[in-house]
Amino acid sequence: MGNEEQDELPLIFIQRLPQFNLPPIFTSRLQTLFRLIDPASQSHSHSEESLSVVRALLCLDPAPLHSQTLDLLPSLQCVVATSSGVDHIDLAECRRRRIAVANAGPAFAADVAEYAVALLIDVLRRLSASHRYVRAGLWPLNGDYSLGSKLSGKRVGIVGLGYIGSEVAKRLQAFGCSISYLSRKKKAHVPFLIMQMLAISKMTVTFSLFVVLTNETYHLINKDVMTALGKKGVIINIARGAVVDEKELVQFLVQGHIGGAGLDVFENEPDVPKELFELDNVVLSPHKAVATPESLESLLEVNIANLEAFFSNKPLLSPIDLE
Amino acid sequence: MGNEEQDELPLIFIQRLPQFNLPPIFTSRLQTLFRLIDPASQSHSHSEESLSVVRALLCLDPAPLHSQTLDLLPSLQCVVATSSGVDHIDLAECRRRRIAVANAGPAFAADVAEYAVALLIDVLRRLSASHRYVRAGLWPLNGDYSLGSKLSGKRVGIVGLGYIGSEVAKRLQAFGCSISYLSRKKKAHVPFLIMQMLAISKMTVTFSLFVVLTNETYHLINKDVMTALGKKGVIINIARGAVVDEKELVQFLVQGHIGGAGLDVFENEPDVPKELFELDNVVLSPHKAVATPESLESLLEVNIANLEAFFSNKPLLSPIDLE
Numbered sequence: 074m075g076n077e078e079q080d081e082l083p084l085i086f087i088q089r090l091p092q093f094n095l096p097p098i099f100t101s102r103l104q105t106l107f108r109l110i111d112p113a114s115q116s117h118s119h120s121e122e123s124l125s126v127v128r129a130l131l132c133l134d135p136a137p138l139h140s141q142t143l144d145l146l147p148s149l150q151c152v153v154a155t156s157s158g159v160d161h162i163d164l165a166e167c168r169r170r171r172i173a174v175a176n177a178g179p180a181f182a183a184d185v186a187e188y189a190v191a192l193l194i195d196v197l198r199r200l201s202a203s204h205r206y207v208r209a210g211l212w213p214l215n216g217d218y219s220l221g222s223k224l225s226g227k228r229v230g231i232v233g234l235g236y237i238g239s240e241v242a243k244r245l246q247a248f249g250c251s252i253s254y255l256s257r258k259k260k261a262h263v264p265f266l267i268m269q270m271l272a273i274s275k276m277t278v279t280f281s282l283f284v285v286l287t288n289e290t291y292h293l294i295n296k297d298v299m300t301a302l303g304k305k306g307v308i309i310n311i312a313r314g315a316v317v318d319e320k321e322l323v324q325f326l327v328q329g330h331i332g333g334a335g336l337d338v339f340e341n342e343p344d345v346p347k348e349l350f351e352l353d354n355v356v357l358s359p360h361k362a363v364a365t366p367e368s369l370e371s372l373l374e375v376n377i378a379n380l381e382a383f384f385s386n387k388p389l390l391s392p393i394d395l396e
Numbered sequence: 397m398g399n400e401e402q403d404e405l406p407l408i409f410i411q412r413l414p415q416f417n418l419p420p421i422f423t424s425r426l427q428t429l430f431r432l433i434d435p436a437s438q439s440h441s442h443s444e445e446s447l448s449v450v451r452a453l454l455c456l457d458p459a460p461l462h463s464q465t466l467d468l469l470p471s472l473q474c475v476v477a478t479s480s481g482v483d484h485i486d487l488a489e490c491r492r493r494r495i496a497v498a499n500a501g502p503a504f505a506a507d508v509a510e511y512a513v514a515l516l517i518d519v520l521r522r523l524s525a526s527h528r529y530v531r532a533g534l535w536p537l538n539g540d541y542s543l544g545s546k547l548s549g550k551r552v553g554i555v556g557l558g559y560i561g562s563e564v565a566k567r568l569q570a571f572g573c574s575i576s577y578l579s580r581k582k583k584a585h586v587p588f589l590i591m592q593m594l595a596i597s598k599m600t601v602t603f604s605l606f607v608v609l610t611n612e613t614y615h616l617i618n619k620d621v622m623t624a625l626g627k628k629g630v631i632i633n634i635a636r637g638a639v640v641d642e643k644e645l646v647q648f649l650v651q652g653h654i655g656g657a658g659l660d661v662f663e664n665e666p667d668v669p670k671e672l673f674e675l676d677n678v679v680l681s682p683h684k685a686v687a688t689p690e691s692l693e694s695l696l697e698v699n700i701a702n703l704e705a706f707f708s709n710k711p712l713l714s715p716i717d718l719e
Contacts, residue, residue, distance in 0.1 A: 183548035187571060191517035194510055198688070200681060201524045207680040208673045212666040223688040225506035247570030248510060343535040350531045357530040358523060365521070365546040 083384050084123060086146060087111040089133035099373055103131075106377065129153065129383055131376060138162045143170060151383040153376050157181055157237065157363070158313050159393055168395040175379040178391020179236045180372040181363040186240035188362035189281055189311050192335030193229075195356045196307050197222045197279070202353035222305075222332075225249050230268070230277035232293070233312065234260055236391075241281060253277055274301035281309040282316055292318040299325045307333045311362040314340040323348050326355060337362045406707050407446060409469060410434040412456035422696055426454075429700065452476065452706055454699060461485045466493060474706040476699050480504055480560065480686070481636050482716055491718040496706070501714025502559045503698040504686040509563035511685035512604055512634050515658030516552075518679045519630050520545045520602070525676035545628075545655075548572050553591070553600035555616070556635065557583055559714075564604060576600055597624035604632040605639055615641040622648045630656045634685040637663040646671050649678060660685045 085107040087095065095103070095111075103109060110119045110127060128148050132138050134156035143149060143166060152167060152174045159176050167174050195201050198221035206218050226249040231238045234254040242252045242265060252265040253276060259267050268276070270293070282294065294308065294317040302308070308331065310317050319340040325331040326349065333354030339345050342360055349355045378390045408430040410418065418426070418434075426432060433442045433450060451471050455461050457479035466472060466489060475490060475497045482499050490497050518524050521544035529541050549572040554561045557577040565575045565588060575588040576599060582590050591599070593616070605617065617631065617640040625631070631654065633640050642663040648654040649672065656677030662668050665683055672678045701713045 183572065184546050187517055187547050188521055188523070191514050191521065191523055194514035195518065195523060198511055198514065198684075200511070200514055200518060200679070201527050203681050203684055204524050204679055205528075207668055207682050212668065212682045216666075217687075218682045218684055220687050220689055221684070223507050223690040224510050226690075244567070244570045247567045249506065343539075345530055345535065356523070356527055358526050359530050359535045359541045361521075361526055361541055361544070364540075364543050366543055367546040367549075 082106065082108045083129065083380075084108050084110060084127045085380065086124075086127045086130040086149070087113070087133070088130055088136050088138050088142060089113050090136045093133055093136065095133065096369055098369065099376075102373060102377070107380070129380055131155065131380070132162060134158070135161050140166050143167075143172070151175070151380070151389070153379045153383075155372060155376060157185070160313060160315075164393065164395055173383070173389060174393040174395065175389045175391050176393055177363075177372055178375050178379075180375040181368045182236040182240045184365050184368040185237045185311055185362045186244055188337065188358075189237075189241050189309055189335075190244050192311070192337065192356055192358065192362075193279055193281065193307065193309050194224050196309070196333040196335045196354060197224050199353060201356050224279070227279065228253065228277045229279050229281065230254065230273040231265075232270075232273075232282045234263070234265070237311075238281075239263075270298055271301050274298045274306065275303075277302075277306070279307040279309065282312040290316050292316070294318065294322070296321045296325075299331050302331060304330065305332050307331075307335070309335045311337040314338045314342065319346065326352055405429065405431045406452065406703075407431050407433060407450040408703065409447075409450045409453040409472070410436070410456070411453055411459050411461050411465060412436050413459045416456055416459065418456065419692055421692065422699075425696060425700070430703065452703055454478065454703070455485060457481070458484050463489050466490075466495070474498070474703070474712070476702045476706075478695060478699060480508070483636060483638075487716065487718055496712060497716040497718065498702040498712045498714050499716055500686075500695055501698050501702075503695040504691045505559040505563045507688050507691040508560045508634055508685045509567055511660065511681075512560075512564050512632055512658075513567050515634070515660065515679055515681065515685075516602055516604065516630065516632050517547050519632070519656040519658045519677060520547050522676060524679050528676075547602070550602065551576065551600045552602050552604065553577065553596040554588075555593075555596075555605045557586070557588070560634075561604075562586075593621055594624050597621045597629070598626075600625075600629070602630040602632065605635040613639050615639070617641065617645070619644045619648075622654050625654060627653065628655050630654075630658070632658045634660040637661040637665060642669065649675055 087109055091113045110123060111117045124145050126148050127146055129151040130149055132152055132154045149172055152172055154176045157177050203218045229245050229250045229252055231242055231252060231254040234256045245252060253268045253273050254265050255268060255270055255273055299321060323346045326334060335356040337358040338360055345357055349357060382389050410432055414436045433446060434440045447468055449471050450469055452474040453472055455475055455477045472495055475495055477499045480500045485497060526541045552568050552573045552575055554565055554575060554577040557579045568575060576591045576596050577588050578591060578593055578596055622644060646669045649657060658679040660681040661683055668680055672680060705712050
């Protein structure tokens, strides 16, 4: 492509931490469509002038996006995030400045949903724990491993019935599970029961979280919810660590007041409470529910679709509701 | 119940290993419907005469049932097994003596199916392996765990589309998977593709086994099948260990010629090939896919339904085809 044609491509500001590079497939594809301003790159240079006219920004999770950066970009109108969660972006400030925000939308939904289902079955059926039992050579010595509990046919609660929660619900229906959900608004056309938090906790044996972390959802799963969930209840968290009061959860698990947990996210990643390491009813995963080679390609498509929609004055594909 | 009424209840011979007792819920429920002859019990006594008239036998997995026992029971007409697999029962001898055999039928199907799905996602997404990574304290030291591979939308092969295979297929459809299957007969009314072994191995990325172990299915999954399956292929075995040529599988896994394996069963249980212990693409489980408290109750119902059908001259609920 000649310099002249290049100059006509829209500008995109890349907000990232220096240690998190754009995946190579992103860079090469994005460069065919946009001119990239990447201040975190050592080899990159850009003019003050280009910053003053840039209208769209791609924000790589987990790089924060706060007013200092927004102040540099007076023409910014659109932020596209590479993640489902957008708690690293100052949404209040974006709303104030009338900057639209789009997240990863449906890009990861199937990847995260299948991982959530596996975590749930793993906790209930003690799959990881029985694998450790075999690896430790205990099967010939101690005989049968203890029974787990069945998922199929059980009542499952889903907190947040967005892209991901809906994909989980669809899968669990095929396991004969009946689904109750908690959401800000009742969803049309779903055969599931909307319920309040404590009601859902009392009625369901398992409980999966797919909400975006905001001030409203911080420690949404607190002591009262865990008490209502009780000894047969299992919490699956693949949203954000701080949606659950982690200290309380550790206490409930250590004291056996809750049935188990499958956790892909934690309040202070990569630190995981060590008390959980020895519990056979807990499955710990290093924040990787979204991560497959397939989801990366899918993410690239959703990010590009949002950016192209913005530059064509069309509605964003997966806008975040900032109201 | 008076002795007289008791005497009118049909006799059931219990075939079991001394170390495997009938679960208490079985004993109490069965005793309301049948008189039990339990030679493995130390406290039990029975007459030669009762053996000569007993018409039905309950065979507790893994107790073998061969001609020595059948010789003791000249009036035997029906064997009801507590397992899906019936390789511990001499089926040829049963056929010769015109003894009908029923297995656990649908009792475990949902339990096994959900376990198989979890094994499959675990292997593809490296769930157990990433859990070990967290427990070993490696997350803060080494950063992100490597990507797994997505299940949703992939092509899955199922060997044996009986009770269990059908339940697995139903669940995987909700993951957007397309299903190919191998079976002795084409199934009516299923939206799945019937294929030959090598064709199915070449076309699918994962491969799950739910066949009964017989002379025909011994080492059904051999070197040729594994070669066709290739480096992206994953084998899930929750049927019987000997359906797979285990020595070959270990070689394929150790040399990286196959993508991974999720194994609930092994050729010489409880011995598991130690070469598999250190592989992160292998999930090992101690033959527990069927085992939940719920499945035990369900099994009791199926066993009783078969016995009652036999004594009422009705067709068995879950007969094994002995032809």
